[in-house]
Amino acid sequence: xxxxTKKTISGLALSVALIxxxxxxxxxxxHWWTSGGEAKALGELKQSLAKQGVGWKDTPVAGGGGSNAxxxxxxxxxxxxxxxxxxxxxxxxxxxxxxxxxANLNQVAKQEGWDKVVPSALQQFxxxxxxWISVPVNVHSTNWVWGNKAVLxxxxxxxxxxxxxxxxxxxxAKKAGYVALAHGGQAWQDATVFDGVVLATGGVDFYxxxxxxxxxxALSSDTMKRVFDRMAQLRGFVDKNYPGRDWNxxxxxxxxGKAAFQMMxxxxxxxxxxxxxxxxKDFVCFRTPGSQGAITFNADQFTMxxxxxxxxxxxxxxxxxxxxxxxxxxxxxxKGSVPARTDISGERFDDCxxxxxxxxxxxxxxxxxxxxxxxGHAAPAAIKSAFYDVITAHFNGEFSSEEAVKALxxxxxxxx
Amino acid sequence: MxxxxxxxPADKAIAWLQTQLPKxxxxxxxxxxxxxxxxxxxxxxxxxxxxxxxxxNYEWVxxxxxxxxxxxLTWQTALDNLLIFGVLYIVLCLAIGLLLAILLDQKxxxxxxxxxxxxxxxxxxxxxxGTAWKWFLNPGLGLERTMQEWGFESFEFNWxxxxxxxxxxxxxxxxxxxxxxxxxxxxxxxxxxxxxxxHAAQIDGAPTWKIYTRIIIPxxxxxxxxxxxxxxxxxxxxFDLVIALTGGGPGNATALPATFxxxxxxxxxxxxxxxxxxxxxxxxxxxxxVPYLYSELKGSKK
Numbered sequence: 001x002x003x004x005t006k007k008t009i010s011g012l013a014l015s016v017a018l019i020x021x022x023x024x025x026x027x028x029x030x031h032w033w034t035s036g037g038e039a040k041a042l043g044e045l046k047q048s049l050a051k052q053g054v055g056w057k058d059t060p061v062a063g064g065g066g067s068n069a070x071x072x073x074x075x076x077x078x079x080x081x082x083x084x085x086x087x088x089x090x091x092x093x094x095x096x097x098x099x100x101x102x103a104n105l106n107q108v109a110k111q112e113g114w115d116k117v118v119p120s121a122l123q124q125f126x127x128x129x130x131x132w133i134s135v136p137v138n139v140h141s142t143n144w145v146w147g148n149k150a151v152l153x154x155x156x157x158x159x160x161x162x163x164x165x166x167x168x169x170x171x172x173a174k175k176a177g178y179v180a181l182a183h184g185g186q187a188w189q190d191a192t193v194f195d196g197v198v199l200a201t202g203g204v205d206f207y208x209x210x211x212x213x214x215x216x217x218a219l220s221s222d223t224m225k226r227v228f229d230r231m232a233q234l235r236g237f238v239d240k241n242y243p244g245r246d247w248n249x250x251x252x253x254x255x256x257g258k259a260a261f262q263m264m265x266x267x268x269x270x271x272x273x274x275x276x277x278x279x280x281k282d283f284v285c286f287r288t289p290g291s292q293g294a295i296t297f298n299a300d301q302f303t304m305x306x307x308x309x310x311x312x313x314x315x316x317x318x319x320x321x322x323x324x325x326x327x328x329x330x331x332x333x334x335k336g337s338v339p340a341r342t343d344i345s346g347e348r349f350d351d352c353x354x355x356x357x358x359x360x361x362x363x364x365x366x367x368x369x370x371x372x373x374x375x376g377h378a379a380p381a382a383i384k385s386a387f388y389d390v391i392t393a394h395f396n397g398e399f400s401s402e403e404a405v406k407a408l409x410x411x412x413x414x415x416x
Numbered sequence: 417m418x419x420x421x422x423x424x425p426a427d428k429a430i431a432w433l434q435t436q437l438p439k440x441x442x443x444x445x446x447x448x449x450x451x452x453x454x455x456x457x458x459x460x461x462x463x464x465x466x467x468x469x470x471x472x473n474y475e476w477v478x479x480x481x482x483x484x485x486x487x488x489l490t491w492q493t494a495l496d497n498l499l500i501f502g503v504l505y506i507v508l509c510l511a512i513g514l515l516l517a518i519l520l521d522q523k524x525x526x527x528x529x530x531x532x533x534x535x536x537x538x539x540x541x542x543x544x545x546g547t548a549w550k551w552f553l554n555p556g557l558g559l560e561r562t563m564q565e566w567g568f569e570s571f572e573f574n575w576x577x578x579x580x581x582x583x584x585x586x587x588x589x590x591x592x593x594x595x596x597x598x599x600x601x602x603x604x605x606x607x608x609x610x611x612x613x614x615h616a617a618q619i620d621g622a623p624t625w626k627i628y629t630r631i632i633i634p635x636x637x638x639x640x641x642x643x644x645x646x647x648x649x650x651x652x653x654x655f656d657l658v659i660a661l662t663g664g665g666p667g668n669a670t671a672l673p674a675t676f677x678x679x680x681x682x683x684x685x686x687x688x689x690x691x692x693x694x695x696x697x698x699x700x701x702x703x704x705x706v707p708y709l710y711s712e713l714k715g716s717k718k
């Protein structure tokens with residue numbers, strides 16, 4: 001009887017050890033990549049880790065912009081059950097660095113030479129007090145316009161070179177019975193359009209002054225008023241059912257030829273590609289007219305959280321895999337973005353990808369690579385949301401441009 | 417047991433246990449409520465005076481977060497919306513509920529079936545109600561499009577996407593959901609009224625509408641009160657309906673204090689401001705419920 005108990009106990013202990021052993025090689029990844037193109041891109045990382053014997057526990061939290069995921073994360077961290085890695089953007093990474101709950105990746109970073117290959121604008125977010133805490137997956141940019149080639153051909157317009165061209169093209173599209181601008185009425189989407197319009201209207205210096213340095217004179221300037229006027233102009237080209245529409249549904253309108261343009265970050269390209277469309281042939285991509293040569297970027301990163309000893313090995317393996325050359329190329333081809341390292345050439349990318357990589361190089365050299373406000377790379381969440389409130393209220397016709405400028409100054413002041 | 421003048425110790429223990437048992441049984445749930453309801457209320461009040469941003473932070477900053485709250489544009493919108501939504505929702509629910517109850521009270525056939533039919537919306541969660549009405553009111557999918565396809569070309573109903581009118585769609589969906597429940601309460605109240613008085617009034621030749629306005633409705637006072645209390649707190653804490661129906665939009669046009677609280681606490685890294693808005697909501701509810709409870713307690717003591 002006694003022997004039996006002993007056996008059972010040791011058996012139990014063994015199975016517990018086996019279970020935890022199996023867990024030790026797992027990474028738990030929290031993310032909000034749930035749309036078609038995004039999920040496919042993430043599948044690549046899953047596979048590449050599986051080849052190294054690292055299991056993948058998927059914790060997707062749907063919701064554009066990741067605000068839902070951050071809520072779940074907060075609860076997880078407060079209850080002491082941090083995931084291994086969490087998809088994260090911009091200032092959120094620094095905020096979490098502040099809380100002292102993130103892992104230190106300096107060892108891998110040194111081995112792999114990350115300091116040399118990752119653009120310094122990105123490192124600003126990936127490092128906290130000199131320590132690598134986060135691994136950039138890609139560089140997205142938000143000042144893109146996507147157009148349906150067939151629709152543009154039918155209404156007889158080429159790629160718009162400046163703002164007036166764009167407005168003219170939209171007018172033609174509207175007249176021909178298309179939705180001129182496919183858009184979803186969610187605050188972050190309104191703000192994404194705003195990114196490009198500010199850059200196109202005021203240029204890089206104005207963008208920095210107003211949205212990054214939050215200079216009150218820039219915020220209340222005539223240029224800012226003109227930005228809002230242009231936002232109102234765009235509003236006139238959106239169909240009336242836009243409130244609450246998800247961005248990928250807006251992309252689908254362009255893909256299906258119901259709409260002419262969409263102003264959205266380059267993750268939209270992932271949707272076009274997964275619908276089997278080809279850049280240059282079925283759709284065109286161009287920078288928000290007037291913002292050529294400058295980029296508003298946001299970079300998805302996997303921020304690594306403190307985990308117990310057993311999981312650290314897998315965590316480091318994942319960090320290494322994310323920034324590996326091969327994965328960066330495969331992933332970003334599917335996702336629509338650009339690799340987060342500067343030592344990758346555009347060869348294996350499509351037309352839009354080649355253009356994006358060249359644009360990024362140009363922007364890094366010209367120092368015209370600025371963080372996207374809409375995606376939390378220009379200002380912390382509280383201020384970003386203050387911008388959201390005003391932009392979205394104005395876009396929905398609650399404010400005139402003058403009122404919006406006034407509201408912007410006071411909201412930003414109130415939030416900081 | 418009572419005739420023994422010297423009770424045994426065991427009996428004594430049992431008697432003690434019998435008097436103490438209710439307290440013992442209630443103690444765990446009581447202490448849990450004490451901690452998780454009242455404890456967290458105090459915690460939230462404290463947070464509203466702290467420097468909390470992304471995670472709770474216990475540094476005392478005085479009324480800074482409260483000032484920030486009142487300087488926030490969306491908070492003003494949320495309060496205006498609460499006023500519009502709250503008043504209309506409560507008045508319409510009471511009016512429609514009472515009307516339906518009176519109509520159902522006419523000893524009609526199939527009453528049970530009809531009652532269930534009217535009560536049924538309450539069985540749905542607000543998320544379902546919100547989503548269903550979102551589709552129904554969406555100009556490109558629902559009512560407007562259907563009417564236009566039927567040939568009423570000029571028919572327009574785009575409240576859902578009109579920032580000025582969107583809050584009224586929340587009222588419509590909310591009233592649809594809750595008026596059946598209010599009806600059930602009134603119906604129970606109507607059934608509780610003494611038939612003798614009604615017969616006497618009928619014999620005296622009073623017309624039906626007079627019987628209702630002079631005799632029946634005044635007697636429904638307590639039901640009115642209960643319905644009001646339920647509706648007031650439903651209105652103030654209203655969250656899921658708005659999220660499902662409009663997502664707080666277009667823009668921030670349908671923000672309510674509850675959605676404001678959620679977004680500031682959990683998505684904007686402003687826990688302090690979120691906490692002050694939560695405390696404000698609590699104060700609003702308390703301002704209505706405490707006098708009511710007080711008058712009830714006073715009434716029962718008499």
